Amino acid sequence: MNVLFASSEVFPLIKTGGLGDVAYSLPQALQTQGADVHLVLPAYRSVLQKVGSTRVVGWLYIQGSHGYYHTVRILSCEPEGFNCTVHLVDCPALFDRAGGPYNHPDGYDWPDNAERFTVFARAICELANDSLQIGWKADAIHLNDWQTGLVPALLEQYPHKPRTLFTIHNLAYIGYFPRETFDHLGLSWHWWSAEGMEFHQGFSMLKAGIVYADTVTTVSPTYAREICTPEFGYGLDGLLRSRHYKLHGILNGIDNHVWNPQTDPYLTKNYTADTVTKGKQASKQALLKYFGVTDKVALKQPLFGLVSRLVEQKGIDLVIQAIQVMLRDTDARFCLIGSGQGYYEGRLRELAAQHPERVMVYIGYNEELAHQLEAGVDMFLMPSRFEPCGLNQMYSLNYGTPPIVYFTGGLADTVVNSTPTTLLEQQATGFVFYDISWSALLNTMLHACDLYHHPKVWLGIQQAGMRQDFSWAKSAARYLALY
Structure with a gap:
């Protein structure tokens, strides 16, 4: 054909x-x-x-x-x-x-x-x-x-x-x-x-x-x-x-040749589901060093990441509000890459200036740094108000980085919420919230932080995500049938 x-x-x-x-x-x-x-x-x-x-x-x-x-x-x-x-x-x-x-x-x-x-x-x-x-x-x-x-x-x-x-x-x-x-x-x-x-x-x-x-x-x-x-x-x-x-x-697929932690040339240390803990720790250290953070304590603290257009559709306003509370009440750190509306770029720059050791910001897009972020952060923020499919949450799952998403579009189709049942069945792959508000996002981030400090549970979530198959093979076959 x-x-x-x-x-x-x-x-x-x-x-x-x-x-x-x-x-x-x-x-x-x-x-x-x-x-x-x-x-x-x-x-x-x-x-x-x-x-x-x-x-x-x-x-x-x-x-x-x-x-x-x-x-x-x-x-x-x-x-x-x-x-x-x-x-x-x-x-x-x-x-x-x-x-x-x-x-x-x-x-x-x-x-x-x-x-x-x-x-x-x-x-x-x-x-x-x-x-x-x-x-x-x-x-x-x-x-x-x-x-x-x-x-x-x-x-x-x-x-x-x-x-x-x-x-x-x-x-x-x-x-x-x-x-x-x-x-x-x-x-x-x-x-x-x-x-x-x-x-x-x-x-x-x-x-x-x-x-x-x-x-x-x-x-x-x-x-x-x-x-x-x-x-x-x-x-x-x-x-x-x-x-x-x-x-x-x-459902869209992703290119497993480009977004694959086993072979990604941008990573300090490649890894598989079996070596995800050591691989991500090395990537986390390299990412923090890129932003000038060399404090070894930071390696043990939860690190949230984001790669996004800085517009309301992507929920960046919710992220900024939630970060301010997290900075006050937790030891979490944040690494954010993106560009978009000037107001949100300015707010992120302000947070980075006020908290240089805890809020790391890159305004713009950098392909190499985006790969390093997917591998180096512990959780990936993607609270889009609507998301036809989304790709970053699938990249994150591939890299053993549980995504935090709003229940909409392709995010709802690809991320399994961490509940007592899904955790017991080893099906949980990330965190989902169902009310599009900054407080709902905040509570979900706090829940993720809590599980992050339980290494065996956290490893189970990471490995369940990395077992998913988001390659294009099945979707391509469906398109061929429609043609």
């Missing part, structure tokens, strides 16, 4: 979040299971700097905004670490610029994002239908998030269109644009209706994907149920309930 996998970001070429990780790992797993996968993404400036040599496989003339047509090159390459062909949609006017894939370096959205991803979507259609006559045509297209949402509708013009699967990674980002943008892009008038792309006097590219794709998936079973409710549906819950017959929740 020929599968075209389309994404606006792919690790390690470009990444802003979990989508980039999925768009790297899932195509590799599909290829391993027998599919012939071609991966396509925009040729951002930073991507062209990383992929190495490329070859031009053809030129396209694609409509943009206000009747203007862009000359687009399709480049192909085989970057190191990929087992499938990678295609790049090279349109310098839209993608050759500094900044992120969606944002200006100053942080605001690119004002031409609608045109950028409409051109990308039109290029996907041409590539899938072998308009360049390269001898490969897609049987199925796997589309990801709003940036590819127009593709199923645009395929209407092709007589023998491939099947389409559209994955919602985060319903909070719907790709919403005004009516005049719809007109300027030359989109067909019959898509403008409540049953089509129209959404609150504008239009949503994500809604287009839901309406016109053959199959719709989300990244965890619980999230598939949650988005059909008003609380999590962002105004699309009614549509999703009406399309429930084609909605599936498939």
Whole structure:
């Protein structure tokens, strides 16, 4: 089966979040299971700097905004670490610029994002239908998030269109644009209706994907149920309930080659479930040393970690409130990596300045340090208000670092709460709270601290987590069945 996998970001070429990780790992797993996968993404400036040599496989003339047509090159390459062909949609006017894939370096959205991803979507259609006559045509297209949402509708013009699967990674980002943008892009008038792309006097590219794709998936079973409710549906819950017959929740996997404490090159000492205590102790010592903490007493005190965007969705406000009490009432320490809203970055810097030996903060993202944190901390904080799937809690489980999570989305599907029953049955893998408040998070952190000081119980929780299989194999097989 020929599968075209389309994404606006792919690790390690470009990444802003979990989508980039999925768009790297899932195509590799599909290829391993027998599919012939071609991966396509925009040729951002930073991507062209990383992929190495490329070859031009053809030129396209694609409509943009206000009747203007862009000359687009399709480049192909085989970057190191990929087992499938990678295609790049090279349109310098839209993608050759500094900044992120969606944002200006100053942080605001690119004002031409609608045109950028409409051109990308039109290029996907041409590539899938072998308009360049390269001898490969897609049987199925796997589309990801709003940036590819127009593709199923645009395929209407092709007589023998491939099947389409559209994955919602985060319903909070719907790709919403005004009516005049719809007109300027030359989109067909019959898509403008409540049953089509129209959404609150504008239009949503994500809604287009839901309406016109053959199959719709989300990244965890619980999230598939949650988005059909008003609380999590962002105004699309009614549509999703009406399309429930084609909605599936498939849990994301993780790349066990990249996130594996047995082989992780970033760790001071690699370890397995049998050697987790010694391995994590060495990692903890190295992590504390990185932040200038050499007090040996710190090795015996509970160390909480966090790697996150610093926004309310991720519960960082709850974490900051809980930390202040923990600093007063316990001997716990904290190591936090992230960036986001300036207010929360400032609050973390203040805490680090006030408690330099107990609160260690890195503002930004550092891949190597993130790996070291997963191995070096004792518990991982992930109190997201909603989390379609989440990957860090699975990384943490792999590394013997029990996560502390709110019962939502993929967090609910992957973490088994430590209760008397689950501990007795050796099924507990972490800590779950059920009321989205800082006091509930605080009580859960205190419970984790209590169990941390019972080494045999704690080892059981660590090893139960490390026994879980979060590889992509099962999920890839489910996707192949849907294609």
